[in-house]
Amino acid sequence: xxxxxxxxxxxxxxxxxxxxxxxxxxxxxxxxxxxxxxxxxxxxxxxxxxxxxxxxxxxxxxxxxxxxxxxxxxxxxxxxxxxxxxxxxxxxxxxxxxxxxxxxxxxxxxxxxxxxxxxxxxxxxxxxxxxxxxxxxxxxxxxxxx
Amino acid sequence: xxxxxxxxxxxxxxxxxxxxxxxxxxxxxxxxxxxxxxxxxxxxxxxxxxxxxxxxxxxxxxxxxxxxxxxxxxxxxxxxxxxxxxxxxxxxxxxxxxxxxxxxxxxxxxxxxxxxxxxxxxxxxxxxxxxxxxxxxxxxxxx
Numbered sequence: 318x319x320x321x322x323x324x325x326x327x328x329x330x331x332x333x334x335x336x337x338x339x340x341x342x343x344x345x346x347x348x349x350x351x352x353x354x355x356x357x358x359x360x361x362x363x364x365x366x367x368x369x370x371x372x373x374x375x376x377x378x379x380x381x382x383x384x385x386x387x388x389x390x391x392x393x394x395x396x397x398x399x400x401x402x403x404x405x406x407x408x409x410x411x412x413x414x415x416x417x418x419x420x421x422x423x424x425x426x427x428x429x430x431x432x433x434x435x436x437x438x439x440x441x442x443x444x445x446x447x448x449x450x451x452x453x454x455x456x457x458x459x460x461x462x463x
Numbered sequence: 464x465x466x467x468x469x470x471x472x473x474x475x476x477x478x479x480x481x482x483x484x485x486x487x488x489x490x491x492x493x494x495x496x497x498x499x500x501x502x503x504x505x506x507x508x509x510x511x512x513x514x515x516x517x518x519x520x521x522x523x524x525x526x527x528x529x530x531x532x533x534x535x536x537x538x539x540x541x542x543x544x545x546x547x548x549x550x551x552x553x554x555x556x557x558x559x560x561x562x563x564x565x566x567x568x569x570x571x572x573x574x575x576x577x578x579x580x581x582x583x584x585x586x587x588x589x590x591x592x593x594x595x596x597x598x599x600x601x602x603x604x605x606x
Contacts, residue, residue: 333483334511385573413589
């Protein structure tokens, strides 16, 4: 196991992480809502969250619009996203279905749930990180599809 | 006010995802590649995000009600069932294959191109599929 990544990645990681945490704290203390990206989007697209549709759309508008504007002004960093479209379709379906079944993703369980020491969220996070490590190993090292 | 707070939180969340490197699928996959060139920097992202929230929950427990008067959500029932575990396995697998989880996929829609849009569209279809399965299951339980 060789650790890589530049020290500046760690600093930007910490700074960006703090912004994510303050965003979640703002949504919780101001509006009484959990910042979970899959839940906020899921409720819009499957109709279960139409009771507070405006709040959800305002959140999603900021989430999509503000980084897009910054990138427009300063140039786009690469997402290094795969060019394998069938692979992306499979991955997207898994992420959409999985996060809704588990009732949360990296933000809802990972940030909001783990920070209140919810056993349920800690279990979910351990499982998706574990499944991610195993899947990456199988797909990258053994099968070579990514 | 609610809409303003929501928009602010969404904006700050998106900015944080961009600054932290979460919108770079190679970084995320590097974090999951523990058997290869492991990039542990995402631990700093998670740590940085959890820190303010630990304090926020402490305040939330004391205040019980949010600024706009909405009750603070209580601790969900602590059940670890098949839904939670199977859902997390599926999510983890998809996360590893593309390097995107829902937040970063949305935050980078402005520049992630065809690949990012295809992934996000498929994610939305997966969410709609879940809603459809839920409704069918409920209808069958009632019948």
